[in-house]
Structures are given as C-alpha cells and as structure tokens.
Amino acid sequence: MRPDTVAIGIVLSGFLLAQTGLPAFAADSAKGGRIAERWCSSCHAIAPGQPSANADAPSFAAISTARKVPDITAFLSRTHPNMPDMALSREEISDLIAFMQSLAPPLDPLKPEPQKDNPPKSFRG
Numbered sequence: 001m002r003p004d005t006v007a008i009g010i011v012l013s014g015f016l017l018a019q020t021g022l023p024a025f026a027a028d029s030a031k032g033g034r035i036a037e038r039w040c041s042s043c044h045a046i047a048p049g050q051p052s053a054n055a056d057a058p059s060f061a062a063i064s065t066a067r068k069v070p071d072i073t074a075f076l077s078r079t080h081p082n083m084p085d086m087a088l089s090r091e092e093i094s095d096l097i098a099f100m101q102s103l104a105p106p107l108d109p110l111k112p113e114p115q116k117d118n119p120p121k122s123f124r125g
Contacts, residue, residue: 032099
C-alpha cells in the first residue's frame with residue numbers, strides 16, 4: 001500500500017470519528033461516581049436502592065434508563081435553577097454518564113424504545 005494512501009486513510013478516519021461526536025477519550029465510570037458523590041448525592045439517589053433526598057430528583061438509574069446520552073449530555077452542559085452550577089467539562093460529563101449507565105440494567109436490543117409520556121388532551125364538556 002502506498003504511503004500517501006495510508007495517510008489519506010488516517011486523516012479520513014480521524015475526520016469521520018470527529019464527526020460522530022464520540023469523545024476522543026474513554027469515559028471512566030469510577031471518576032463519574034466521585035463526581036456524583038460530590039455534586040449529585042445530596043438530592044439524587046446515586047446508588048441502587050438508595051432513596052433520593054429530594055422527592056423531585058430522579059435516581060441516576062432512572063435517568064439512565066429513561067434518557068438518551070445526547071439528552072443527558074445537553075442537560076448537564078447547561079445550568080439549571082434547582083441544581084448547583086457544576087461547570088463540568090466534556091470529559092467529566094462523559095464520566096458521569098458512564099457512571100449512570102453502570103447503574104441501569106442493560107438495554108434489550110429487541111425491546112422497543114420507551115415512548116415519551118403524552119398526557120391526554122383535556123376535554124371540554
């Protein structure tokens with residue numbers, strides 16, 4: 001194989017990887033667990049069977065089961081009134097999501113994706 005063909009392949013592979021939005025590093029669920037303990041455990045249940053300190057704060061397992069990674073990433077990238085301003089890096093967000101995913105049961109590839117709740121329309125009588 002010619003060297004210029006190999007170089008083009010490497011550059012193209014790097015470009016395609018960058019376009020997928022995948023991080024260039026491996027997420028570390030242990031680091032995510034430490035972040036969760038520091039920032040999240042005062043409201044959210046971060047361990048299986050642990051009750052949430054705040055009834056309005058879903059458990060990490062529930063978040064991971066009900067939400068997709070891009071949604072969680074977007075949520076954690078912004079500030080929210082009822083949450084501390086954590087200012088997490090992309091790597092820290094990936095680590096935190098890896099930790100959340102370690103708490104949820106593995107997804108069944110044959111099971112249909114969960115549907116969002118559609119509240120019934122009110123009736124006029």
